[in-house]
Amino acid sequence: MKFxxxxxxxALKNKSALCAGFDPVxxxxxxxxxxxxxxxxxxxxxxxxxxxxxxxxxxxxxATSIACIKPNIAFFEQYGIAGLTALxxxxxIAREHRxxxxxxxxxxxxxxxxxxxxxxxxxxxxxxxxxxxxxxFLGFDTVQxxxxxxxxxNKGIFILVKTSNPGSADLQDLRVGTHTISETLAxxxxxxxxxxxxxxxxxxxxxxxxxxxxATHPTHLAALRAAMPQSLLLIPGYGAQGGTAADVLPAFTxxxxxxVINASRGLMNAFPNPLAPLxxxxxxxxxxxxxxxxxxxxx
Amino acid sequence: MKFxxxxxxxALKNKSALCAGFDPVxxxxxxxxxxxxxxxxxxxxxxxxxxxxxxxxxxxxxATSIACIKPNIAFFEQYGIAGLTALxxxxxIAREHRxxxxxxxxxxxxxxxxxxxxxxxxxxxxxxxxxxxxxxFLGFDTVQxxxxxxxxxNKGIFILVKTSNPGSADLQDLRVGTHTISETLAxxxxxxxxxxxxxxxxxxxxxxxxxxxxATHPTHLAALRAAMPQSLLLIPGYGAQGGTAADVLPAFTxxxxxxVINASRGLMNAFPNPLAPLxxxxxxxxxxxxxxxxxxxxx
Numbered sequence: 001m002k003f004x005x006x007x008x009x010x011a012l013k014n015k016s017a018l019c020a021g022f023d024p025v026x027x028x029x030x031x032x033x034x035x036x037x038x039x040x041x042x043x044x045x046x047x048x049x050x051x052x053x054x055x056x057x058x059x060x061x062x063a064t065s066i067a068c069i070k071p072n073i074a075f076f077e078q079y080g081i082a083g084l085t086a087l088x089x090x091x092x093i094a095r096e097h098r099x100x101x102x103x104x105x106x107x108x109x110x111x112x113x114x115x116x117x118x119x120x121x122x123x124x125x126x127x128x129x130x131x132x133x134x135x136x137f138l139g140f141d142t143v144q145x146x147x148x149x150x151x152x153x154n155k156g157i158f159i160l161v162k163t164s165n166p167g168s169a170d171l172q173d174l175r176v177g178t179h180t181i182s183e184t185l186a187x188x189x190x191x192x193x194x195x196x197x198x199x200x201x202x203x204x205x206x207x208x209x210x211x212x213x214x215a216t217h218p219t220h221l222a223a224l225r226a227a228m229p230q231s232l233l234l235i236p237g238y239g240a241q242g243g244t245a246a247d248v249l250p251a252f253t254x255x256x257x258x259x260v261i262n263a264s265r266g267l268m269n270a271f272p273n274p275l276a277p278l279x280x281x282x283x284x285x286x287x288x289x290x291x292x293x294x295x296x297x298x299x
Numbered sequence: 300m301k302f303x304x305x306x307x308x309x310a311l312k313n314k315s316a317l318c319a320g321f322d323p324v325x326x327x328x329x330x331x332x333x334x335x336x337x338x339x340x341x342x343x344x345x346x347x348x349x350x351x352x353x354x355x356x357x358x359x360x361x362a363t364s365i366a367c368i369k370p371n372i373a374f375f376e377q378y379g380i381a382g383l384t385a386l387x388x389x390x391x392i393a394r395e396h397r398x399x400x401x402x403x404x405x406x407x408x409x410x411x412x413x414x415x416x417x418x419x420x421x422x423x424x425x426x427x428x429x430x431x432x433x434x435x436f437l438g439f440d441t442v443q444x445x446x447x448x449x450x451x452x453n454k455g456i457f458i459l460v461k462t463s464n465p466g467s468a469d470l471q472d473l474r475v476g477t478h479t480i481s482e483t484l485a486x487x488x489x490x491x492x493x494x495x496x497x498x499x500x501x502x503x504x505x506x507x508x509x510x511x512x513x514a515t516h517p518t519h520l521a522a523l524r525a526a527m528p529q530s531l532l533l534i535p536g537y538g539a540q541g542g543t544a545a546d547v548l549p550a551f552t553x554x555x556x557x558x559v560i561n562a563s564r565g566l567m568n569a570f571p572n573p574l575a576p577l578x579x580x581x582x583x584x585x586x587x588x589x590x591x592x593x594x595x596x597x598x
Contacts, residue, residue, distance in 0.1 A: 009586055023412070074408055074415040079427030081384055088380060106408055108434060110464040113322070116373040135407060137436035137459065139466025160436065165409040167438025171480060176473045181480075218580075274402030 002231060003156035004198040004208035007100045011067035011257050012202060014223040017236065017285070018278060019102065020062050021264025022055060022071040022090070026079070027198065029054050030271050042180070044082040051079070051086030056093050058274065059150050062267075063097045065278055067260050068130075070234070072104040088126040101139065102234065107146075108135035114142050118149035131156030133212055133234070136185055137171075143188075151195055156208030156232070161185045161224060164214025164237030180295040186227040193230040206257065207231050213251070215243025215261070222250035225258070233259040243273060245284035252289075261285070282289065300428055302429050303507035303531060306399045310366035310556050311501060316584070317577060318401065319361050320563025321370040321389070322499040325378070328353050329570050343381040349479030350385030351470035352521060355392050357573065361566075362396045364577055366559050367429075369533070387425040399429040401533065405459060406445075407434035413441050417448035418441070425581065428511040431453030432533070434575055435468075435484055436466025442487075446508065455531070460484045460523060463513025463536030477523070481519065485510065485526040492529040505556060506530050512550070514560070521549035532558040537580070538565040544583035551588075560584070 001009075011017055026047060033054040037046030059069065071090060076083035094101045107117045119125070121132045131150075132155050135141050143159060150157045162172050162182045164248060172182045179187070193207035207230040213221050215237035225233065233251045237243040238261050251259035263281060270277045300308075310316055325333060325346060332353040336345030358368065370389060375382035393400045406416045418424070420431045430449075433456050435442050442458060449456045461471050461481045471481045478486070492506035506529040512520050514536035526534065532550045536542040537560050550558035562580060569576045 013490070023415075072412055072415075074406070074412045074419070077419040077426065078415040078424070080419070081380060081387060084383055085380055104438075105404075106434075107373070108436075109371075109405055110462060110466075112373055113373045116371075116377040120376040120379070125377070126381075127376065135405075135434050135436050136405075137434050137470055138405075138462050139464060139469035139471070141464055141466030141469075163409060163437050165438060167409075167440030170438035170440075171436055171470075171483075172438070174473070174475045174480065174483075176475055181470060191384075213459065226535075241428075290555055 002154045002194060002196070002198055002208060003100065004199045004203045004206050006130060007068055007156070007232070008033060008198060008200065008203040008257055010098065010100055011260070014064055014066060016065055016282065017252070017257060017260050018066045018281060019260040020058070020066045020069045020267055021154050021262045022058070022069060022268070023075040023264045024083070025075065026050055026052055028269070039251040044080070047079050047082035048085045052089040054058065055086065055090040058268070058271070059090065059093050059097055059099060061274060062278070063099055065275060066099065068093055068100040068102055070102045070104050070262055073143065091127065091129055100131070102131040102133065102156070102158065103127065103129035104133045106133050106135045108138045108142055110138060111145065114145035114147070117132055118146055121157045122149050122153040131158060131208065131210070133158045133160065135160050140188055147192060147195065150208065156196060156210060158210040158212050158234045159185060159189055161189070161211040162213045162217055162220050164216045164241050164243070168214065182224065183227060186224050189231055190228045193228065197230060205230060210234055212236065215248045216241055218247040218250065221247070225250050225253070232257070235259055236262045239263055245288040249285070249288055301453045301495070301497055301507060302399065302501045303495060303502045303505050305429060306367055306455070306531070307497060307499065307502040307505060307556055309399055310398065310559070311361065313363055313365060314572045315364055315366050315581065316551070316556060316559050317365045317580060318559040318561040319357070319365045319368045320540045320568055321357070321368060322374040322563045322567070323350055323353070323382070324374065325349055327568070327571050343379070346378050346381035347384045351388040354385065354389035357567070357570070358389065358392050358396055358398060360573060362398055364574060365398065367399040367401055368393055369401045369403050369561055380537070390426065390428055401430040401432065401455070401457065402426065403432045404430035405432050405434045407437045407441055409437060409441055410444065413444035414448070417445055421448050421452040421454045425460070430457060430507065430509070432457045432459065439487055446491060446494065449507065455495065455509060457509040457511050457533045458484060458488055460510040461512045461516055461519050462514045463540050463542070467513065481523065482526060485523050488530055492527065496529060504529060509533055511535065515540055515546045517546040517549065520546070524552070531556070533561065534558055535561045536582050538562055544587040548584070548587055
């Protein structure tokens with residue numbers, strides 16, 4: 001099944017456009033999970049046990065309320081082999097629960113190196129995910145390698161177009177002629193998006209050649225939505241970084257899902273009851289959509 | 300010891316500006332090393348054994364002939380946990396041999412995520428290296444996180460300024476006003492480079508706030524060298540990608556080292572005698588330098 005069909009199916013089944021961001025910091029996990037590791041012989045084994053147990057619980061708790069998960073590989077890499085072993089475990093658990101995974105890796109490299117990254121995430125190895133985030137700075141020949149691999153393996157890719165941080169203006173907003181760098185990237189994505197459109201009725205006009213656009217730039221978000229009419233948008237920056245329900249609403253389209261909204265800190269800090277902030281976010285989206293007479297018909 | 304002092308010391312001791320790029324593809328390794336793994340119980344254990352043994356041999360063989368090594372993490376990630384365990388092992392072996400390591404990871408992410416990556420590579424974890432390559436697309440606030448971490452831990456960073464692939468023109472060559480994106484990045488680097496200058500006489504005018512500039516663009520290389528007078532340049536693209544000794548010469552400065560030239564495929568494919576192409580490269584550099592009356596005085 002293609003990534004975009006899988007994600008749309010999950011989102012509609014769960015009536016949710018929420019993406020649960022997994023950015024582990026062991027010292028901030030509930031005491032119960034931190035203590036689980038204490039019976040292990042090495043500190044690395046303790047980290048694997050704590051992280052795996054916490055995310056097994058998180059995925060099980062969230063499985064019927066989210067559209068996808070987004071583990072950020074940086075937070076796993078900081079724990080070395082132990083963290084990456086936990087990442088491997090949680091990706092397998094997500095597959096068992098039929099929850100799509102977007103590996104937030106922001107990778108970009110040339111030719112054979114890009115292919116090695118694509119092999120790492122798109123074939124049946126330890127870090128197999130359903131989609132990956134891509135940094136396009138090295139040029140379209142490098143993005144094309146990931147696109148070709150995504151087509152071959154029925155995966156998705158999300159190109160960084162406008163990130164949520166203030167410094168995103170430094171390069172992404174630079175204007176060359178009539179277009180900013182972000183708009184140039186959006187045009188390339190729109191031109192190629194049909195290659196990753198879905199096969200199911202729900203997703204046939206939606207593409208798994210997606211884009212990352214921060215919730216913290218609502219004006220950009222509306223313009224970039226229009227510039228990439230088919231692309232699934234992955235929206236970070238909601239909540240802790242300042243984005244509101246009204247800010248993210250332009251990301252959705254009238255006829256289909258169109259976007260997934262990421263929540264990381266807000267969600268994970270609420271354990272053992274992550275469903276509360278998740279319901280808040282869902283209600284905020286629905287209420288704002290109704291106010292604007294733009295109901296999210298399927299969610 | 301600061302990264303730039305460590306690298307300069309090694310380069311001068313070995314009279315070498317060569318960086319050995321490690322991009323493992325197991326199927327292309329000498330048969331002897333592939334077979335080493337066959338006694339292991341699992342294919343993952345076999346991969347760890349083969350990769351660790353090959354790079355232990357490579358580092359030992361090259362230790363007195365190179366300035367540094369550059370493992371590209373993508374090629375290790377493609378083998379999952381096994382590949383990354385081998386990476387951990389070879390980084391430790393390089394430390395034992397006192398060979399500086401530049402982890403080619405091309406990372407870039409916002410705030411706390413960039414900090415997690417910096418912790419992964421700059422503190423005493425599994426992937427501790429002496430320097431790391433950085434993708435600046437997310438903006439200067441994200442690069443600053445890596446710079447601050449490099450200052451705190453005496454490490455180096457190499458910002459992607461002009462990569463060696465043809466598609467590097469797509470974004471990096473775009474001109475905004477009077478400057479290309481590459482030149483804008485070079486100006487930022489030059490402005491901040493003093494923070495990572497060395498303490499030893501050999502390196503006090505050289506900075507470990509370095510830049511990646513491809514050998515495949517000799518005109519850009521000369522201009523970017525001038526724009527970043529203190530920065531150590533990491534030059535990929537020599538050999539297999541088409542860069543020649545004359546192409547890379549502008550990267551060096553008259554008064555100090557100034558650059559390291561990466562060789563990956565050319566070097567590794569020459570095992571069991573990697574010293575032959577390495578000597579060829581060194582001789583080509585010296586001969587070209589003499590022709591141009593610009594001797595590399597210390598190499």
